[in-house]
Amino acid sequence: MDITPPVAADRQLIDGYGDGGFRVSGIRYEGSVLVLPGQTIAWSVEDISNLGINDLAPVRDAAEAVGVLLLGCGKNGALIDSALRAEVREWGVVIEAMGTGAACRTYNVLLAEGRDVAAALIPME
Numbered sequence: 001m002d003i004t005p006p007v008a009a010d011r012q013l014i015d016g017y018g019d020g021g022f023r024v025s026g027i028r029y030e031g032s033v034l035v036l037p038g039q040t041i042a043w044s045v046e047d048i049s050n051l052g053i054n055d056l057a058p059v060r061d062a063a064e065a066v067g068v069l070l071l072g073c074g075k076n077g078a079l080i081d082s083a084l085r086a087e088v089r090e091w092g093v094v095i096e097a098m099g100t101g102a103a104c105r106t107y108n109v110l111l112a113e114g115r116d117v118a119a120a121l122i123p124m125e
Contacts, residue, residue, distance in 0.1 A: 070096050
């Protein structure tokens with residue numbers, strides 16, 4: 001029985017994660033990625049403690065609005081600097097930080113619900 005939620009063909013669905021990367025909509029990506037509603041791009045952040053506002057600019061500049069940004073912080077979640085959180089909130093985006101596996105699963109559920117969601121994912125190694 002297939003339990004994959006129905007998602008529009010033009011949406012980016014996270015198919016899997018592990019071995020230092022991700023499989024999104026059938027394409028394998030090595031390293032960190034930003035999964036936006038209509039595209040997935042390589043992301044230079046390797047450690048969530050180094051996260052800055054410029055690292056999240058593609059979310060702000062995305063062609064489609066994003067209301068929730070899930071941060072997959074690796075094996076475990078992390079605390080996000082309150083100033084960074086507030087600045088991103090000014091864009092109309094709420095950040096939720098969690099372990100990468102949880103972020104991938106949550107992203108797919110929110111996407112299936114039709115939510116305006118994106119994910120910034122650091123691989124679990």
